[in-house]
Amino acid sequence: MADTSAASGSAPKDGDHAPTSRQCSADDVQDVEGSGEEQQSVQNKAVSDLGARPRCFKNTFQEVAFVFMATIAMATNTFLTGSTVIVTAAIGRDLGMTQSQISWISAAATLTAGAFQLALGQLADLLGRKAVFLFGMGCFSAGCLIVAFARNPFWMDILCGVLGLASAMVVPPAIGILGAAYDVPSQRKNWAFASFSAGNPLGFALGSIVCGIAARIFDWRAGFILLAIIWAILGVASVWIVPSVEAFEPAPFKTRLKRALRHFDSVGTVLTITGIGMLTAALTLGPDDGWKSAHIISMLIIGAFLLVGFVYWESRWEYPLMPLHVWKNRNFSLLVLTAILGMMSFASSNFWLALFMQEISSYDALTVAVHLLPQVIAGIIWNIVAASILHSVNNTLIMAVGAFSYVGANLLLTFQKANTIYWGFIFPSLVINVIGADFQFNVTNMYVMQSLPIEQQSLAGGIFNMLIRLGSTIAIGVSTAVYSSVEAAQAEGADTVVPPDGILRVCRSCKSELLLPAFPSHRYARQLAQ
Template sequence: MNDDTKTPPSSRSKSSLDATERAVHPTSRAASAPGAEPGVTEMGAAGSDHEAASSGDNSSRSTPQQRAFGERPAVFKSTWQEVAFVFQATNATATSSFFQGASAIITASIGRELGMTQGEITWITASTALTAGAFQLGLGQMADLLGRRAVFIVGMASFSAFALLVAFAQDPFWMDIVCGILGVSSAMVVPPAIGIMGAAYDKPSKRKNLAFSAFSAGNPLGFVFGSILSGIATRIFNWRAAYILIAILWAIFTVVAIFTIPKVEAYPLDQPFKERLKTFFKTFDSVGTVMTIFGTGLLTAAVTLGPTDGWRAAHIIAMLVLGTLLLILFVFWERVYPTPLMPPHIWKDWNFTFIILASLPGYMGFLSGQFWLAFFMQELQRLAPLTVAVHLIPQAVAGLVYNIIAGSVLHRINNTLLLAVGSAAYIASNVLLALMRPDSLYWAFVFPSLILSVVGADFQFNVANMYVMQSLPSHQQALAGGIFNTIFRLGAAVALGISTAVFTSAQGTPEALADPMVPYKKAFQVSIGLSAISFLFLPFVRLGTQGHTSQASDDVKSDATVAPVAAAATPATGASVGKEERP
């Protein structure tokens, strides 16, 4: 076996990105101590010395059980700050889904008051997912270049402000446009949160597993808790009160963030802002950002408007062709631009590619199914928003329990098996929804469907999120978060567009006129089909356990600093923890 074969995967990943790092952060190596991790510079030279000393003291005093669980990251002054930050990071990933959940159970009320069509109602949530996904990559790169902490706080504050603006919407155009702007605000908070978490929790441990499990729970649970709080506010006042409540909550989160978010940046802290701004304009992938925004926007709009405007309409065909062309050009552009939004090398890691392909369809089916379930309860069962929210409470409770379980078993159970369990749960959940009737018993169909849906969401999000955070070095963790969330946000928008097209097409048929349940059944069948696609990619995933503490992980870090030259010639292959060799 030659030296190149012995080089650990994590060493290859970091070394292969040295050229990109020098282009994005030309002064990072000069300002950092030799051998220091370029992505974690918040402590400075003195802080690093203190961290090393304290780490040695802690390791000598701590028990084997404490070392296995993991030490508190040095960037946190206390356990309280660590818990508060993880809570804030969870809020960040819940921002978009919280808004979608809050909107989903009051869409019927909004539509009636503002005189909205079915397509316009769908765009209340679809526009948020679309803009969140389209802007996520660019904002992730911006966070790395200009400051993660600042971008996070601005994102929280702007989300609060625009949520308040939604509460005063007077027409469909106002509603959908401002909801789209809210998606941009939500896209500002996720990449910085992941970037800070990835740099802070740089060593595999149970502590890291629990932190990332809480973070991963934000997406599915945000939808549920958003629904519950929205239902309560609407019951007491009206649907506008739900958005006022969101504005108040995120204003509070903004204030808390100022005091709890540590300064963990991807650039030297003594680098002047003007120099960072100059680097930003020189390296920011503006062309790729524009292609992403317009490509996904045109494609999703065409899918949503096609059933009502006609698939042969000139503007629908133009949007489909132009949107597809822009996304194809985006792929080629990323291969030639020196500092791309989505580094092409990450797709060379087949595990990463197939984990995303196996997780994305299930999440698309999950979000689409939840949207139409809430609409079904309002329109066919004539339930009040608060009653709909109460019906969704079991999903929130189950989600919390499953998330704790997921965080506890990532390092014990084969993660490919967890992905398979999640896919099966997604399918079973949506099958139950497709089989129910307006007069069906809640406990026979909706309740088990809700319990099963979060099995898929929690298990697959934890596995996928943990792997993504290990496939890029710490100084590009915000970008890794942007890649992961971009794919899932855009997937959500596409899923809502497809299901809306199917729902609208079925509405005018003779079968639908005789049975109002037909369009909903068709929409739920879309969710079943999307969830089933996940199984097509599971056989290609080669994943063991993740996040366990072992001597091997320490050896990997040691080897990575000793053999950078050999590793530089080897393409990145992703995470080094819990990964099985591909035959």
């Protein structure tokens, strides 16, 4: 298989004219004081190695600050998941919740985050990426504050769903601005996207740590109040940090609103929200209510029917939420499917590991958070590695390393027992598991963003993140069903040596690997470099 440079393409050389766009073009190299030719040559080489700073950023500080803000946006949903999972037991006791109601604390946020991603991506491109981003940050902060004062199970679950919607609101505009700003392949672009991609796997562990500390010192409500304060500060800072990189020509808001209403795919939005909502609800309720229950079967059938109808509608509508032509690209389809299978493994691993620590090891929230900390540190390191090698290492190799990392990490967890030391299996699993998340997400995210034009960058981010969220929900739902069935078998006297969720994770990770031989990296690299 031919070796390639891949995600970033070749660095610009002296004399080349860098591509430009209306949204964001590369800055000209600034003059350097002094007698010039030698100093100018050094400066040109430095810019050539890294890539020029996009013009939409006034200085390097704003650029770095925005990339950090985009990373926070990407981490918002998983941050929320980690924050809630770590205190679900405490919330359940305080509000007198049933097991089914407790499961909806996390499921409601995941459901709304996945269902609204596509619609919010298109709205960000049509109405304004910065405006949608700021509104989402404000809604998330306000939602966290309101959740902290929930007094009954019903409002707790409803408000968590609202938080999921707010978390979904910030991702498409953030990735849309990134994609439009860094429209020229370069090492600079690799670093920006690697940092952004780190938010997804690191959010869970960071959320667990932050809320674990707050819950240990005060109670679970303090964790949500702390989140409200953090996101309020970040939202205010975003007013100055986030650049205005839009997909439309400057025009009065009324004119843009009319255009948005004319182009917005309202039918597709209804179909995808209701379809994904019913499918997610069925997968969440199935393990508790029984898969043979009439309402579970009906929700699965209706949800699948609505999603089929969504695909048909997208093939007819002029401005679709999900352009179907991208799926005709075999590289796109295989990459996205591989990444989804891997993230399904990652999500279920974190979910069951946190539950294992709480229920089997009897750790409190802060202790669980501390035990998950190695994943945060390792995730940062592996993202630095990913940013350094994306432009020079065969992308099939990167995807393969990610897939085998998932398998290795989950194999280690299958041998974890109640009396096994943390350093034996859990610690190495945390360090290895995040390799798969970082490597595969970086490669796939870069390709997805370059599969759609600049004016649809937010929509591209919405497509990928919607599929990731839906896959994570399916993983937890199916693994819970497998666990429940084997637990019932154990109650009847059967013996299961390997935990059922471990079997599922290994099988899912192996599926990821089976797709790798069909992925032609040389074609992928050539397309990315264009």
